[in-house]
Amino acid sequence: MKHGNNGNPVSEIGPATALRLQSGGAVLIDIRGPEELIDGTPMGAVNIPVERLVADGGGQHSELVLICATGRRSLEVAATLCTDPHARVYSVAGGYEAWRHAGLPVDRTGLLDEISTDRYRRQLVLPGVGIAGQRKLQAGSVLVIGAGGLGSPVLTYLAAAGVGRLGIVDDDRVDRSNLQRQIIHRDDRLGVLKTESARLTLAAINPDIQIEIHSERVTEANVGTLLADYGVIVDGSDNLATRYLLNEHCVAMGLPLVYGAVLRYEGQVSVFWPGRDHGPCYQCLFPDRDCDMEAPSCAEAGVLGVTPAVVGSLQATEVIKILLETGTLLTGRLLSYDALKASFRETRIPADPSCIICSASTPS
16 A cells, blocks of 8 residues: 555545535545546546646645546655645545446546547557647648559548648549559559549548548649649649649648659659748749659659658658648658668758749749
């Protein structure tokens, strides 16, 4: 039996006894962190994380009942609380798991529904995500240009993560030669529009998200309309002219552009968002459009199927970080991947003060 700082023993009690003490005036304190509250909290409990509770010394309450996930932490914390010799501190044996198992009242106010809680449980418990972060993902809107090698992992992981609204732009149809790397498609969908094929796969992964398909190419005529209704743009195109076009409009509209490109055994990723921290745009990285146009396509040069999987997964990661407003983005940095060497290389990308697209001196 543990003893508190007041010399009194810290009693372990069952959930039913804890409920009875709470009904009699004891303060039930749930000491779990925000990321642990995804399944609710005991009805009437006060949520005070451990650090704050210990710093406060348990407050001025004479009778405290502490509950954590399994009962271990609450027993340890209870022993450090209440220097008042008349105070009594209890720890709920088995913690919240035992409380739920006993069928005692639970408060789920403001939480996700049970299906969503089960679906996203492994990311809900991550520090920096939790209920609040998941709601940010659900409120997010992302437009992915291209449902091919890069778009496949991007769309798959964003759907699985619960990004609430995904737009897909592609005018191509599924071909057998796509299937070596474009894992969102299937052999039984040959000839089907890639947007529709992608929609079928994503809906099977997560039926709770909204999927919007745009079976068309990005052009000067439609790019503004396509981008206007989304918060993040992902470049999964294989067309250099499209990349420059996306960059121009994302800069003008203040939208983050998550860039990715692959060729043979190599790939690269970055985030172009000049409106944030005065970073560069795609034009800053590749100022000579005529030179860039000479780059061979994957159809001409080939591509290892897993290379776009790596690059697309990194793009999806950057999108999630943007929506969660966490981590350090790849703004101002180009991350290059070499599959044969199993290596990554980071290159700093300075903003070009004379850039014709994002320079502050460019006339509006």
